[in-house]
Amino acid sequence: MLTGYVERILKARVYDVAIETPLDIMPRLSKRLQNNILLKREDLQPVFSFKLRGAYNRMTHLSESEKLQGVVAASAGNHAQGVALAASRMGLSALIVMPKTTPPIKVEAVRSLGAEIVLHGNSYDDAFAYAQKIVEQQKRTFIHPYDDPEVIAGQGTIAMEIMRQHPQPVEAIFVPVGGGGLLAGIAAYIKAFWPQIKIIAVEPADAASLKAALDAQERVTLDQVGLFADGTAVRQVGVEPFRIARETVDEVILVDSDEICAAIMDIFDDTRSIAEPSGALAVAGAKKYIAEHGCVGADLVVIDSGANINFDRLRHVAERAEIGERREVLFAATIDERPGSFQQFCKVLGDRGITEFNYRYADETEARVFVGVKLDGSDEERQALFNSLDNAGYQWVDFTDNEMAKLHVRYMVGGHAAGASDERLFRFEFPERPGALLRFLTRIGKRWNISLFHYRNHGAAYGRVLVGIQVPAAFDDEFQLFLDGLGYSYQDETDNRAYDLFLR
Structure with missing residues (x-):
């Protein structure tokens, strides 16, 4: 049956509207993963996708x-x-x-x-x-989006271009899957000529209709699907794509939203283009494949299927990319409620970059902080961080994979603190460089108690911190000398209306 699709693909008329997109090496990602990652740029089509x-x-x-x-x-x-x-x-x-x-x-x-x-x-x-x-x-x-032989054949012209652009067979081609039309077209053409090339389907973990169908050996309808990768949020794979997939797909890889965000960042780093979540699925899948199979020096093709991303999603993508790359860890820790405890805690974290630090005064004995720390992506450094917390006697909870904590709790650390007497609120800016937050806390020292703290690294040149400090009126002059001696830009927000409504 695949030969019939080869004929359809060879006869397909697509170039009246479509262009032959380039197959570009991803130099940075290839070097980092020690494999040749080749990106098929369907995001460059006139409508910014292969469709x-x-x-x-x-x-x-x-x-x-x-x-x-x-x-x-x-x-x-x-x-x-x-x-x-x-x-x-x-x-x-x-x-x-x-x-x-x-x-x-x-x-x-x-x-x-x-x-x-x-x-x-x-x-x-x-x-x-x-x-x-x-x-x-x-x-x-x-006009069906995926369950039609001529639609499948049109998408299959991508495979024809890949093999013309890279005549030597590659090890694997990674294809994003929603309804399955793109996968079916590419797989039918490739397997007809080069059966040794692996066809790897990549699906969002929360919209894995093909994986569910292959496991059940029949098409199934998912109760619900996640919407982050909206271009592949399909509850049931197509009839014809499923038939072809059963013959041709070597493996299905599932990736989560954080891994997709990391892949969007990888594509941006290498191309300065921004893929939509579904467009980055294949890159996320290839990274997972390399980690699981340990391959080195292989030629791997990944399909960038589209770039139709809403601008307002970029904030979420940037927020989650480092977590998806396992280069940021989020956790909660319990520290003593006393002057200098923040500084001591930061010393335990060492020279690691702090990406987030949230705290609000609760009582006179213990304080709970929500912290983000940069890592190199290795499990060893992650374990070393938590070992250092254990050795220092801190209680902690890892929230890196806790979706509620990442989506909501991190932004809700705070509230009114009736017991924080003599509190004054300040915004500070200081040059953003490794160790900057620890130096800031060291300058504050143990003279006054910190009752509120919010810091988030946004990759800018300046670190921005919101701090509540308990300063009795008798120390106003001394505290003003301290502020002037810091050398940091600051703004007194004690009379800010938002502070009155939500924090004081």
Whole structure:
């Protein structure tokens, strides 16, 4: 059956709208992982994803009467743009059904390509069902995003390009999976000619419909899927993609959101482009494959499937990338509530970079701090950090893999502290360099008690700290001399309204 797909792929018409994208080495990641990581840049397509290949190829097979009736599609993103662009180039009427929850930026992107848009329901399934009604009412042809042989063939042209660009067989090709059309097209072409090349499917751990289907040996419908990698958030793999996958896929790798964020950072470091979460799946999968299989010096192809990421997601990506790379650890620790305890705690952490430090006064005996520390990514350094805390007698809890702690608790450390008498609140800025936070605490010393502390490293040139310090009125002059002698820029926030409402 694969030979039939090879013929479809060879005949596929995609280059009226698509470009042959480059296959670029990722120099930094390749050096770090000691393998040759080759990035297929489908993010460079006119609609910033591979989807227009399959959509256009399918639409070139429409009959004349079907062309007159127009097409309809259900999509919240990349497929919608692919269909809209293809219809524009072919002079066809296109109606795209999108969930009401679709971000405005994606709605406008589709509208700008000339398609008619209907917003319906709150999920893809709602939009799909409504699109089927339109098929019946208006006799339009439905363009499926992945479960169609001509769509699969269009996506398969990527494999044809890869083997032309890299004539020597690679060890493995890593492909992101949602409904499975991209995987099916690439796998069918590759396995027909080079069966020794491994096809590795990569799915989000919270949307692993292919893995569930292969395990059950039949298609299953997931109860729910995570939405971070929205381009691959599909509850059930397609019929035809699943049939092909059963014949061709060598391994399925699951990656979590933190690992995806780390992969987005890897792609940015090597290309200065920003992949969408689904677009970075293959890189995340390749990193996991290398770690698990211990391969060195191998040629590995990863598909960057798209770059349609909402700008407001970048904050979350940046926040979680270091954790996904295992280069940041988050933990809570209990320290004594007394002047100088922060300084002593930081000495135990040593020269490691502190990325976050949250604390709010609770009582006169113990203080609990929420801390982030930079690591080199090795399990050995991670264990050494916790061993040093044990040796110093601190109680601690690792929160690095605690989703609630990472999403919510870290931002909720605080609250009112009625017992923090004579508290004054200050914002400080100091040059951001290794050891800067410890030097700051050393200068404060043990003269006054710190009752609130918030610090977060954002990669800027200056460290920014919010500090509550208990200073009785009798020490005002001495404290002012201390502030002036610090040499750091500061702002007195004691009268700030937000302090009154949430912290005082």
